[in-house]
Amino acid sequence: MTTRGFPEGFAWGVATSAYQIEGSTAADGRGTSIWDTFAHTPGRVLNGENGDVANDHYTRYAEDVALMASLGVGAYRFSLSWPRIMPGGTVNQGGLDFYRRLADTLLEAGITPYATLYHWDLPQELEDAGGWPARDTAYRFADYAAVVREALGDRVKHWFTVNEPWCSAFLGYASGDHAPGLRSPELAVRAAHHLLLAHGLAAPVLREGDGLAGAAPNLYAVSPASDSELDLDAARRIDGLQNRFFLDALLRGSYPEDVVRDLAPFGFEDVVQAGDMELIGGPIDFLGVNYYSRHTVSAESDGGVVATSPFASASPWPGASHVSFVHGGRPVTDMGWEVDPGGLHEILTRVAKEYPSVPLYITENGAAYVDTVVDGEIDDHERLSYIEAHLAACHDAIADGVPLKGYFAWSFMDNFEWGWGYGKRFGLVHVDYETQKRTPKSSARWYGQISRQNGLP
Ligand SMILES: N#[N+]C[C@@H]1[C@@H](O)[C@H](O)[C@@H](O)[C@@H]2O[C@H]12
Numbered sequence: 001m002t003t004r005g006f007p008e009g010f011a012w013g014v015a016t017s018a019y020q021i022e023g024s025t026a027a028d029g030r031g032t033s034i035w036d037t038f039a040h041t042p043g044r045v046l047n048g049e050n051g052d053v054a055n056d057h058y059t060r061y062a063e064d065v066a067l068m069a070s071l072g073v074g075a076y077r078f079s080l081s082w083p084r085i086m087p088g089g090t091v092n093q094g095g096l097d098f099y100r101r102l103a104d105t106l107l108e109a110g111i112t113p114y115a116t117l118y119h120w121d122l123p124q125e126l127e128d129a130g131g132w133p134a135r136d137t138a139y140r141f142a143d144y145a146a147v148v149r150e151a152l153g154d155r156v157k158h159w160f161t162v163n164e165p166w167c168s169a170f171l172g173y174a175s176g177d178h179a180p181g182l183r184s185p186e187l188a189v190r191a192a193h194h195l196l197l198a199h200g201l202a203a204p205v206l207r208e209g210d211g212l213a214g215a216a217p218n219l220y221a222v223s224p225a226s227d228s229e230l231d232l233d234a235a236r237r238i239d240g241l242q243n244r245f246f247l248d249a250l251l252r253g254s255y256p257e258d259v260v261r262d263l264a265p266f267g268f269e270d271v272v273q274a275g276d277m278e279l280i281g282g283p284i285d286f287l288g289v290n291y292y293s294r295h296t297v298s299a300e301s302d303g304g305v306v307a308t309s310p311f312a313s314a315s316p317w318p319g320a321s322h323v324s325f326v327h328g329g330r331p332v333t334d335m336g337w338e339v340d341p342g343g344l345h346e347i348l349t350r351v352a353k354e355y356p357s358v359p360l361y362i363t364e365n366g367a368a369y370v371d372t373v374v375d376g377e378i379d380d381h382e383r384l385s386y387i388e389a390h391l392a393a394c395h396d397a398i399a400d401g402v403p404l405k406g407y408f409a410w411s412f413m414d415n416f417e418w419g420w421g422y423g424k425r426f427g428l429v430h431v432d433y434e435t436q437k438r439t440p441k442s443s444a445r446w447y448g449q450i451s452r453q454n455g456l457p
Pocket of ligand 1: 020163364417426
């Protein structure tokens with residue numbers, strides 16, 4: 001019974017990424033990524049875990065697609081492994097064949113493929129040549145996009161260029177929490193611009209013919225802990241780096257002046273070259289929004305700082321390293337992130353109101369909770385409640401005029417949670433990593449029903 005219906009054709013999906021689930025990191029010609037290197041470096045990932053095996057999805061993809069179809073989801077957002085497709089800069093048909101098989105299996109099951117080209121696994125040789133701080137990497141990404149478009153464009157029509165460029169740039173090159181694990185705000189601001197330039201160069205390639213493309217930034221609602229001038233300025237800085245830097249560039253073709261000013265001490269103005277912003281702000285068919293929580297920030301108090309990594313790290317916030325992230329009093333997930341569906345409504349209506357109109361997808365939304373297996377069943381009611389509340393926020397946003405076209409739950413199944421290893425479980429489907437057994441949680445069956453009926457009760 002549906003009392004809160006979604007628009008006809010709304011895409012109900014699940015999402016994953018290559019390094020987090022595939023495993024088979026040396027199979028069929030795959031090259032090394034920065035996450036292979038990072039995860040094999042002691043002290044970088046909790047318990048020394050890595051993606052060498054992960055969910056063994058590279059060999060179990062058909063079983064996983066069949067499980068998706070049995071649940072009733074209609075769309076699957078996955079990522080392509082750049083080092084599997086272009087190791088050492090050369091085209092690897094063995095890698096492309098995997099994604100041809102995956103896309104064909106999805107289409108045969110009636111599931112629409114949505115492919116992300118970059119979900120953090122940069123080929124190591126490109127990092128050795130300078131990584132995202134080096135402008136040339138953006139042009140190598142455009143070459144990769146052309147190979148992907150040529151090889152998979154007959155099967156895949158929906159493309160996302162880059163996933164969460166904020167994480168790649170600021171966790172990868174400023175805080176060191178993510179691969180390649182560097183701690184230089186100067187390199188981070190260069191990386192942020194070149195990740196967007198990569199998007200700007202690749203999008204026209206992916207949009208050739210019947211291709212549809214966008215990017216998938218991670219956006220947060222941001223609030224000051226108090227109305228003091230210092231806290232208000234802290235919120236401006238964090239909102240600027242997390243949200244407006246990416247939204248203004250992608251949707252207006254310019255960077256916000258206050259953020260450019262804040263980043264000047266890190267050499268940011270030397271990064272942007274003539275023509276870059278026209279490319280970055282070029283036409284897209286949709287924008288992905290990854291949303292998880294709200295940032296409540298303070299420049300004064302340190303009332304219970306929210307950790308961003310299992311390890312002590314440097315600040316990922318150039319020009320705002322003095323800012324603390326505090327608890328706003330809401331329930332939290334196993335990541336320590338506050339549950340705030342109102343923040344999702346806030347972000348969606350803000351993008352719809354303040355930026356040029358563009359169709360939106362929730363490309364990631366979900367929660368980690370500690371799951372307990374009882375007689376082979378997992379009753380993950382907290383995760384189900386989290387998703388239900390955020391879907392209700394999506395329904396309200398659509399009613400308020402937001403052109404929301406789909407929702408992808410993060411994640412289809414438990415997987416390698418970056419610096420946290422396998423200890424944080426976001427999946428609708430439980431994975432026993434000893435046996436690779438998949439078990440749908442109660443949230444999976446519920447979400448499949450919502451997908452099939454295209455609405456909430
Ligand atoms: N952490 N966390 C969960 C989830 C992560 O697993 C995804 O790979 C990222 O795109 C995004 O950070 C969100």
